[in-house]
Amino acid sequence: MTEPTPITRSVAVLRADNPGPMTLDGTRSYVLRAPGAPSAVVVDPGPDDERHLAALAAAGPVELVLITHRHADHTAGSARLHALTGAPVRAVDPAHCHGGAPLRRGERISAGRVRVDVVATPGHTADSVCFLVAAEGEPHVVLTGDTVLGRGTTVIAEPDGSLGDYLTSLDRLEGMAVALSPAPGAPVAGLPAHGPVVDDLADRVRAYRAHRLDRLAQVRAALEALGAAPAIDGARRPGDDLVDRVTALVYADVDPSVRRAARQSVRAQLEYLARAAGRDAARGVGGGS
Numbered sequence: 001m002t003e004p005t006p007i008t009r010s011v012a013v014l015r016a017d018n019p020g021p022m023t024l025d026g027t028r029s030y031v032l033r034a035p036g037a038p039s040a041v042v043v044d045p046g047p048d049d050e051r052h053l054a055a056l057a058a059a060g061p062v063e064l065v066l067i068t069h070r071h072a073d074h075t076a077g078s079a080r081l082h083a084l085t086g087a088p089v090r091a092v093d094p095a096h097c098h099g100g101a102p103l104r105r106g107e108r109i110s111a112g113r114v115r116v117d118v119v120a121t122p123g124h125t126a127d128s129v130c131f132l133v134a135a136e137g138e139p140h141v142v143l144t145g146d147t148v149l150g151r152g153t154t155v156i157a158e159p160d161g162s163l164g165d166y167l168t169s170l171d172r173l174e175g176m177a178v179a180l181s182p183a184p185g186a187p188v189a190g191l192p193a194h195g196p197v198v199d200d201l202a203d204r205v206r207a208y209r210a211h212r213l214d215r216l217a218q219v220r221a222a223l224e225a226l227g228a229a230p231a232i233d234g235a236r237r238p239g240d241d242l243v244d245r246v247t248a249l250v251y252a253d254v255d256p257s258v259r260r261a262a263r264q265s266v267r268a269q270l271e272y273l274a275r276a277a278g279r280d281a282a283r284g285v286g287g288g289s
Contacts, residue, residue: 002051004059007191010034010114010135014055016046018073021257024151024194027073030143031059034113034135039063041112042087043131043143044193045077053077057084064111066103067091068145068193069128071157092127103129121147121173123166124154130173132180140180142201143191148173150195153211155261156268163272167212170205177202215250219269222249230273238270246270 004012010033015026027047033040041064042056056062062085067075075096078089088100105120117132124146131143146154147169156163177188181202190198198204223230226245230238243266251262 003055004029004031007197008135008138008141010112010138011133011141011191012059013191014052014059016049016052016073018047018049021255022155022261023073024149026194028191028193029056030191031056032112032114032116032133032135033059037113039112041066041114041116042081044068044074044145045081045089047073048076048080050080053081053084056081060085060087062087064100064109065089065098066109066116066131067093067096068130068143068147069125070096071125071146074145074193092129105129119172119176121145121169123147123156123162123169125157126160126162126165128169132176139182139186139188141189141191142173142177143193144173144198144201145193148190148192148198148201148204148208150192150198152195153208156265158264158267161264161268163212163216163268164275166268167209170209170212174202174205174209177205215265216269216272218250219246219266219273222246223273225249230270230277238267238274243267243270 004014006012012031014029017026019026029046030043031040039061040059042062043066045065046052065081065087070093078096079098082089082098089098090100090103091097092103094102103118105118107118109116115134119130119132121128121130128145128147130145130147133141156166180188187200187202190201192198228242243263247263247266254262
């Protein structure tokens, strides 16, 4: 893409030229600008690619830049876009802010004649947020970052990803999407940072939850086959050897290019199971006392 492509009257997308196993066909930056608005909002500037950033700046004037989470394929171009446009860059993590204050979860922002609600969705990373976008006369859409993708599933990323937080975030997104649906058969769409538009966000979230629970069952089965427990060492991380052995069983058929991502998800699942076992033990569940 050489210029943003409209999705709705107030939302356009520009895909960066950074395809790969984790970015799919490239990171999607979004430009929010209602008809007649004098300025625009950019969400996720993407990589530090001069051509991509120049196209985003040309869609302006840009008054604000928002970040869904800390990963470099979303943030590496932030400082340069700030220099090109003067627009403040705001993220949950202060390390990724440039000339702007950190985002507050639950904050409501008005810019580009659209309304943007910051929805806390930790799990993929601790700082992950989604943006609920409302514009006059248009249905709501949700910019989902990497929390929900257009194709495939999301990695629970090290070091701060959390499966427990992620499942809670999926519940939050599903409830919000159902509540905002204007009528039966008119679902709320999700606009992911990777892959195509998700036409029915609530339905995709339900599929994501089912997938996560199925994987969790596979990890439990792998532990049983190995005669192991999802133990966590003093640093509250499962040992590397256990992660490797469970990954080999549960993700035996994955391409080597995404094996590292599979290991991250297995580690997150083992941490989740270990904490659940600890809670059960504290309540006296599953054993005598």
